[in-house]
Amino acid sequence: xxxxxxxxxxxxxxxxxxxxxxxxxxxxxxxxxxxxxxxxxxxxxxxxxxxxxxxxxxxxxxxxxxxxxxxxxxxxxxxxxxxxxxxxxxxxxxxxxxxxxxxxxxxxxxxxxxxxxxxxxxxxxxxxxxxxxxxxxxxxxxxxxxxxxxxxxxxxxxxxxxxxxxxxxxxxxxxxxxxxxxxxxxxxxxxxxxxxxxxxxxxxxxxxxxxxxxxxxxxxxxxxxxxxxxxxxxxxxxxxxxxxxxxxxxxxxxxxxxxxxxxxxxxxxxxxxxxxxxxxxxxxxxxxxxxxxxxxxxxxxxxxxxxxxxxxxxxxxxxxxxxxxxxxxxxxxxxxxxxxxxxxxxxxxxxxxxxxxxxxxxxxxxxxxxxxxxxxx
Amino acid sequence: xxxxxxxxxxxxxxxxxxxxxxxxxxxxxxxxxxxxxxxxxxxxxxxxxxxxxxxxxxxxxxxxxxxxxxxxxxxxxxxxxxxxxxxxxxxxxxxxxxxxxxxxxxxxxxxxxxxxxxxxxxxxxxxxxxxxxxxxxxxxxxxxxxxxxxxxxxxxxxxxxxxxxxxxxxxxxxxxxxxxxxxxxxxxxxxxxxxxxxxxxxxxxxxxxxxxxxxxxxxxxxxxxxxxxxxxxxxxxxxxxxxxxxxxxxxxxxxxxxxxxxxxxxxxxxxxxxxxxxxxxxxxxxxxxxxxxxxxxxxxxxxxxxxxxxxxxxxxxxxxxxxxxxxxxxxxxxxxxxxxxxxxxxxxxxxxxxxxxxxxxxxxxxxxxxxx
Numbered sequence: 001x002x003x004x005x006x007x008x009x010x011x012x013x014x015x016x017x018x019x020x021x022x023x024x025x026x027x028x029x030x031x032x033x034x035x036x037x038x039x040x041x042x043x044x045x046x047x048x049x050x051x052x053x054x055x056x057x058x059x060x061x062x063x064x065x066x067x068x069x070x071x072x073x074x075x076x077x078x079x080x081x082x083x084x085x086x087x088x089x090x091x092x093x094x095x096x097x098x099x100x101x102x103x104x105x106x107x108x109x110x111x112x113x114x115x116x117x118x119x120x121x122x123x124x125x126x127x128x129x130x131x132x133x134x135x136x137x138x139x140x141x142x143x144x145x146x147x148x149x150x151x152x153x154x155x156x157x158x159x160x161x162x163x164x165x166x167x168x169x170x171x172x173x174x175x176x177x178x179x180x181x182x183x184x185x186x187x188x189x190x191x192x193x194x195x196x197x198x199x200x201x202x203x204x205x206x207x208x209x210x211x212x213x214x215x216x217x218x219x220x221x222x223x224x225x226x227x228x229x230x231x232x233x234x235x236x237x238x239x240x241x242x243x244x245x246x247x248x249x250x251x252x253x254x255x256x257x258x259x260x261x262x263x264x265x266x267x268x269x270x271x272x273x274x275x276x277x278x279x280x281x282x283x284x285x286x287x288x289x290x291x292x293x294x295x296x297x298x299x300x301x302x303x304x305x306x307x308x309x310x311x312x313x314x315x316x317x318x319x320x321x322x323x324x325x326x327x328x329x330x331x332x333x334x335x336x337x338x339x340x341x342x343x344x345x346x347x348x349x350x351x352x353x354x355x356x357x358x359x360x361x362x363x364x365x366x367x368x369x370x371x372x373x374x375x376x377x
Numbered sequence: 378x379x380x381x382x383x384x385x386x387x388x389x390x391x392x393x394x395x396x397x398x399x400x401x402x403x404x405x406x407x408x409x410x411x412x413x414x415x416x417x418x419x420x421x422x423x424x425x426x427x428x429x430x431x432x433x434x435x436x437x438x439x440x441x442x443x444x445x446x447x448x449x450x451x452x453x454x455x456x457x458x459x460x461x462x463x464x465x466x467x468x469x470x471x472x473x474x475x476x477x478x479x480x481x482x483x484x485x486x487x488x489x490x491x492x493x494x495x496x497x498x499x500x501x502x503x504x505x506x507x508x509x510x511x512x513x514x515x516x517x518x519x520x521x522x523x524x525x526x527x528x529x530x531x532x533x534x535x536x537x538x539x540x541x542x543x544x545x546x547x548x549x550x551x552x553x554x555x556x557x558x559x560x561x562x563x564x565x566x567x568x569x570x571x572x573x574x575x576x577x578x579x580x581x582x583x584x585x586x587x588x589x590x591x592x593x594x595x596x597x598x599x600x601x602x603x604x605x606x607x608x609x610x611x612x613x614x615x616x617x618x619x620x621x622x623x624x625x626x627x628x629x630x631x632x633x634x635x636x637x638x639x640x641x642x643x644x645x646x647x648x649x650x651x652x653x654x655x656x657x658x659x660x661x662x663x664x665x666x667x668x669x670x671x672x673x674x675x676x677x678x679x680x681x682x683x684x685x686x687x688x689x690x691x692x693x694x695x696x697x698x699x700x701x702x703x704x705x706x707x708x709x710x711x712x713x714x715x716x717x718x719x720x721x722x723x724x725x726x727x728x729x730x731x732x733x734x735x736x737x738x739x740x741x742x743x744x745x746x747x748x749x
Contacts, residue, residue: 302452309448310498310499321453322429323429323435324416324439325452
């Protein structure tokens with residue numbers, strides 16, 4: 001059966017050129033960047049070149065990039081690193097953050113910090129004005145994501161950045177889902193910390209970075225050697241970094257083209273469902289083009305996702321609990337309320353490399369068939 | 378009905394993470410069916426260390442399904458289970474009875490909500506690892522037969538299933554001895570081959586029953602007496618005791634051991650009697666409600682058959698008369714410790730005809746006052 005992968009927001013296939021760069025680096029760039037011999041220098045150069053690519057991609061300086069093992073580590077470093085360094089016990093975040101942020105905040109709450117979880121409107125957007133209202137004298141950190149991973153809503157980060165300008169409050173944004181899709185400039189956004197992960201943009205898993213604006217206070221969370229200017233100990237994952245840099249370079253080249261392509265996929269997908277007479281509506285507004293989150297009244301998500309999988313289509317919804325069943329998405333709950341039907345009937349399709357119009361047509365038609373069959377019951 | 382070839386027949390197997398359902402799935406796959414493994418999560422028992430029995434069991438489901446080469450999924454019925462099974466369970470205890478949540482779970486969850494889920498996935502059949510058998514007759518009816526392993530037969534718990542459900546069910550290990558099932562699992566190298574069988578009520582598991590129930594229902598300690606009114610001690614709450622129970626009474630000393638023979642809910646008294654065969658423990662007939670017959674129709678006239686009043690008990694010869702929605706079941710010989718709330722299940726030879734819930738118990742035409 002021809003499988004159609006529509007879960008690129010969960011993780012994405014590694015780009016063939018990235019695979020090549022990764023495999024090549026694994027075989028040849030084996031030195032330790034901290035070593036003082038030639039092998040070390042080769043690795044060090046590769047690392048520096050990659051760092052340059054990361055920095056340029058967000059209009060930052062090379063020294064402002066801390067390479068991490070991925071998005072979760074970058075988020076944790078931002079939150080715990082800020083809390084450990086700054087005086088003050090108050091943190092502001094939003095109800096729709098990724099668990100790497102939410103659960104980190106919850107941990108600090110248990111340790112005596114106070115956390116304000118900003119609500120979102122029915123479209124999944126945070127109000128910049130709400131951030132302002134929540135600010136206190138002892139607020140140390142505001143952390144709000146750039147683009148939501150479930151419904152795709154972009155948050156008013158530049159606006160929030162603007163109103164935090166000139167304050168002592170550190171501003172972090174989790175850009176894991178937006179990086180590679182949205183143009184990102186840390187100066188325009190006015191952020192101090194920004195998290196990125198490679199595997200969402202066709203790079204390998206296990207690598208990412210945290211942007212740290214020069215002068216932003218941050219305590220390291222991994223202690224050991226002096227790598228990453230003592231901000232993140234551990235011998236660098238050089239092949240991963242090289243592959244990541246390749247993925248970033250490709251994504252920068254293709255960004256505009258992808259933006260148009262995925263928006264086209266989205267419209268096509270919805271048009272087919274409409275044409276087939278499926279009753280649905282779209283969750284979220286101000287969306288990134290690669291995420292399409294639909295609520296389909298009458299379906300139950302647990303049956304729907306399995307039906308799609310059996311029909312060869314990979315999509316997702318919320319997050320699976322450790323016993324495999326699907327927990328209602330905290331994002332949809334924040335948007336619609338605890339008892340809303342959307343948390344039982346919404347599904348996320350997300351687009352990425354390798355998809356053709358033919359795939360989208362086929363997937364939308366199968367989705368329509370299944371929707372109609374299940375909604376009939 | 379045209380019979381589809383196995384490869385065109387989709388079967389959803391309800392997988393618990395135990396050896397029985399693992400082998401059921403394995404056998405169906407070997408027979409060439411289009412098999413899907415699904416784990417049901419009905420209860421969340423995550424403790425303070427993050428340990429959750431369901432997670433452990435699901436891990437086993439994943440291992441086994443990967444070994445067999447079938448897709449696996451999970452489905453959450455916590456809400457339905459709470460509403461339909463657990464609420465009933467508590468209500469029955471509150472009423473001083475001893476409910477059978479497994480019967481209710483099969484009726485409302487496994488062969489209703491879960492069956493509907495399976496059908497929504499395009500399944501032709503739902504298979505489970507129960508020790509029971511189905512037989513499709515020429516006139517399109519489906520009969521339920523006891524599992525071949527007499528010691529493991531689970532038709533007692535399946536007595537409420539109807540034609541609609543049975544016609545869509547497969548019991549792939551029902552014709553086997555448990556020993557054989559283990560052998561197959563070992564030969565196939567299934568991850569659950571030596572996993573020990575689960576015991577007790579699924580949502581309580583290995584935990585202390587008393588402690589568990591006490592979390593949900595207030596316990597009212599009271600007096601423990603003989604039928605003659607001699608005070609023998611005190612009880613911790615009537616719901617903690619079941620008819621015929623010996624353990625946990627705290628009455629020792631010389632002579633025969635003591636047993637629970639009845640409860641007076643109004644006065645909050647637990648009646649006890651000496652000797653396993655205390656006269657008050659025996660009855661000769663009962664009335665049953667919530668009757669269900671696999672054929673869909675209650676028999677007309679008097680039904681002469683055999684019956685079980687608890688799981689794994691030997692059959693007793695009975696005659697059954699139907700009065701309205703009730704059945705009066707008269708035993709050929711007195712039976713010990715009939716317990717209201719438990720199921721009475723009827724058999725004709727190997728066939729399980731159906732059953733009901735024991736409501737009242739009688740002896741010599743009079744209702745046993747303190748039972749149930």
